[in-house]
Amino acid sequence: MKIEVKSLTKKYGDHRALNDISFILDGPKIYGLLGRNGAGKTTFMDILSGHIMASNGEILINGENPFDNQRLTESICLIKEGQNFKRDLKIKNVLKIYSYFYPNWDQELAENLIKEYNLDLNSKIKTLSKGMESALGITVGLASKAPITIFDEPYIGLDAPSRKKFYEIMLEEYQEKPRMIIFSTHLIDEVSLLFEEVLILREGSLVLQEESEILRNNTIAVSGTIEEVETFISGKEVIEKKQLAGMMTAYIYGTVEEAKMFGLNVEGVPIQELMIYLTERKKGA
Template identity: 35%
Template sequence: MRLDVEVNGVTLKYGAFEALHNISFRLESGKICGLVGRNGAGKTSLLSLLASFREPTAGSIRIGGEDPFENARIMPHVTFVYAEDLRGETENVQGMLEAAKRYRPHFDSGYAEELAQRFELPMNKPVHELSRGMQSALNVTIGLASRSPVTIFDEAYLGMDAPTRELFYRELLDDQARHPRTVILSTHLVSEMDYLFDEVIILHKGKLVLHEGYEDLIGKGASVTGPSKAVDEFVKGMKQLHAQQLGDTKSVVVYGKIADETRLAARERQLDIGPVSLQDLFIHLTSEEE
C-alpha cells in the first residue's frame, strides 16, 4: 500500500505563538526522510499534524490524497512513535505487542517477537518497570513491526545506548528494503543517522529551510581551504555559510554546486575543495540568521 504525504501551506499556532509557518513539501512513498532542526524548530509540531493529533491552523495535509484527520480509512495506516511517559503503564511487553496488533492492520507479530528478542525485551515484565532505553526499544519494536505505509519516529532512540541504536538503524534499513514505506525520522543525532536518509527536511524557527535528496544536498556543500587571499578571491559571489582562519590559512564553507571546471581552477590556485557533512550544513544553515 503506497501512501504519499503532501503538506501544502501549513501553519500551526498555539494561541498567539506560531509554531509552523507556511510549510509545504511532498514525500513519495518508499523513502526514508530525515527531519532535522534545532530545539524548538517545530519538528514535533509538524509530526503531530501528520499523525492527526491536531489540525493545522491554515493549509492542508493529504496522506494518500485524503485529509487524514479523523479519517478512518487513513489513520490505521499511520504509526507515530515518540517518547511517551510510561510510568503508569501496568501492561507487560507481550500485552503491548498484542494491543498494537489489534489496531494496526499491517502488524507482523512474528517480526515483533524477533525484534523483542534482539532488543532483549522481557516479555512478561510490566512496561513501567522497564528502563527508559528498554521502553524506547519497545516503542521502536512496535513501530517497525507495524509496517505502516507511513511510519514516523520522533527521536525514538531516547535512552538507548549506542549498540541498541545501531541495532535499530540496521533493522530499519533491512525492513525498509523488504517492505518499503514512507518513514520519517526526527533526530538530533545527525552525524550518526545521516546514512539512513534518502531525503532531508530542515526546519528552523518554524520555517522550512530546505527539502532535498540527501545526495543532492551533500553535493551542494563544500569547504574551500588554502591561502587566505586566494580563498577570498575564489569564494567571492558564492553563498558562504562559515569561515575560519588560522594564520594565513583560511577555510570557508560554501553552499551551492561547484562546477568541475571551477574545481580544476581551485586546484591550480592550490586550494583544496573538500566535502561537508550533513551535520555541518545543518549547523551553518540554521545559524545563518544568528
C-alpha cells in the same frame, strides 16, 4: 503514499511552532527531518499523524486530511522518544493492541525484536527503564509495517550497539518492503547515510529540502587565503564563512572538482554540520 504540506502553520498563543511551510514527500523513501530543539519537528509529526489540527494550511495524505480519519491513521505509526504507551499495560498487551490497529502488523518481527532487546512480555510499561521503553517503541514502529512510519528520537536510553542494531534492522525491513520512513534525530552522524532525502527546519520554517546524494556531492568546504576564497565563492550560494589569520574557510554549494581546479583545499560537509550552519543563520537557505 504522497504527503502534501500546504502553507502549514501551527500557533500556540503568540508562538508559531510552524510558520507557513510547504513541501511534498512522495513514495517509499527514508527522510531525515532535522533541526534544533523547538524547530517545529514534533509539531509537524503530530499534525501528520492526525493527533492535532493545524492553525492554518493543511497536510494531505493521498489527498485526505489525517485528522480524525481512522482509516488513514491506520497507515501511520508515530513513535516518539517517550510516553508512547499507557503505563499500566504489560508489553504483551501493547503488542496485542497494536496488532489489532495496524493491518500490516508483523507478529514474527515483533517477537524477534522482543528477543533481540531482551524484553519480558509480562513487564509493565511503568517498570521499564528508558532504554527498554525505547526498545519497545522501536519494536512497535518496525512491526507495524505502516506505510508511513515516523520515528522521533526513538532510541533514548539505548546504548550504541543497540542503536546500531536498530538501524540495521530498519534498513533490512525497508529494503524487503519499502515504505515511507520519517526519522527525526540529533545523532545525525550515526544515521545520515540511511537518509535518501533531508529536510531541515529552523524556528518553524523550512530552510532546506534536498536529496542526500546531491547534498553530499555539492556541499563543500573550501579553504585558502581570504582573497582566493572570496574570488572563488563570488556568485555562489554561501552557507557560512570563517576567517582566521588571513585565511578563510567557506561552506558553499559547489563541486569538489571546481574548487580543486581553482587551487583551493576542499572537503565535503557532513549533513550534521550542514544542519548546524543552516540553523545558525539569520535567514534560511
